[in-house]
Amino acid sequence: MNIDLFGHVLTGSCLPAGLGRRDHLTFRGNVAVGRHGWLRLTPAYSLHLVRELLRRCGPDDLVLDPFSGTGTTPLACAAMGIRCHAVDINPFLVWLGNLKLSRFPQGTSRAVGTAAADVTDAAHNARNGSWRPDLHAIEKWWDEPTLDALAALWHALRHPAHPCAESVSDLLRVAFCRVMIQSANVSFGHQSMSFKKTGKDAVPSLLTEKHALSTAPIARLFGAAAREIGESLAVEPPSADGRVFLGDSRDLLAVLPERGYTTVITSPPYPNRMSYIRELRPYMYWLGYLSDGRAAGELDWRAIGGTWGCATSMLNAWRPTTQGDIPFARFDDIVEGIGKRHALLGRYVHKYFVDIREHILALREVLAPGARCHYIVGNSKFYETMLPVEGIYAALFEDAGFVDVRVDTIRKRTSKKELFEFIVHARRP
Ligand SMILES: C[S@@+](CC[C@H](N)C(=O)[O-])C[C@H]1O[C@@H](n2cnc3c(N)ncnc32)[C@H](O)[C@@H]1O
Structure with a gap:
């Protein structure tokens, strides 16, 4: 049995032996595949990985991606004849995702x-x-x-x-x-x-x-x-309906038109201070989704993990309502350790997991009994403190009543030896 650093059992085809920077497990593998390659946007993840995870699904499934980004999951589902709903807080990505999912008339x-x-x-x-x-x-x-x-x-x-x-x-x-x-x-x-x-x-x-x-x-x-x-348009065209909804994944009941999702495949923002609004701003300004810096900061503040523009000052003013709110044994020590070096970063990490906890609790409400969840996440390091992101996700799923929680390590993310990408799997009872 393989156990990772945080006591989670590593299983399946993704064992970490000889882990390298596997390009087919990143967006680089998507660019040649029809609509997936339209724009090379930072948030995208690997189509190959999504297809692997979808192998167990069929036409009776209803898939959910609560962090749709460029729409990799709903588009892969649509091409495989599987219905999928997705959610994103960014209106530009919602527009792009729905366009990719369109069934265009001949000609x-x-x-x-x-x-x-x-x-x-x-x-x-x-x-x-x-x-x-x-x-x-x-x-x-x-x-x-x-x-x-x-x-x-x-x-x-x-x-x-x-x-x-x-x-x-x-x-x-x-x-x-x-x-x-x-x-x-x-x-x-x-x-x-x-x-x-x-x-x-x-x-x-x-x-x-x-x-x-x-x-x-x-x-x-x-x-x-x-x-x-x-x-x-002719490459792997959608053969099932898919739709991306504009909304907040911390409040899925308000956003989604259906209940009973059977599978979740997603990649939430990682706690690495990368701002999707910052990355996407040229597209969003030209296409009219943003018109000033204030609006950009406010949208980033609503996004999980956003710290662009005025989101930074809002984060400065943010305080957790309760201590010990994240059910992971060393969480408060980790946040304190990071906070000692940089108070804002400590708060950033804390708020990130408060938001993810809220999301996981909301998720439970929209899933069918037995639904399987697959979360692709990356860990982070702030100064000398490692942030065991995958372990904290696993703990949050367990705390929300999910079962069969386990972590697969899928690839090394950068040249830094400690940074990896993982899949956190969980099942709603
Ligand atoms: C890592 S990206 C998803 C990438 C996606 N798997 C793909 O292949 O393009 C995370 C996404 O979560 C979205 N997001 C952040 N906070 C959100 C929230 N509160 N509700 C819904 N979506 C959110 C961001 O806008 C971003 O598009």
């Missing part, structure tokens, strides 16, 4: 190509797109010619010369998102997006040409993105 792919050509023509000829999103320090994201070209493209997309179906227009917005991020001065590190270096180490801008020429490369990128997105 949509061709209509996307035609509409994309109309849009690029209009953008080239009119150049009257003066609106730019109110993204802080926008000049760090795009140089002026690129920004002009993007603004013209966005204007043409919003005001088409020939009307097109809403679904076609939505698909073109995804193509726009791709071009917008491809032409931005950002690079993607292990888990988050950062600005490329400036000065002598700078990566040359995609668009060094002057204003008059700059719409051409943007138009080429847009045409290519629209073509790829159109073609992807």
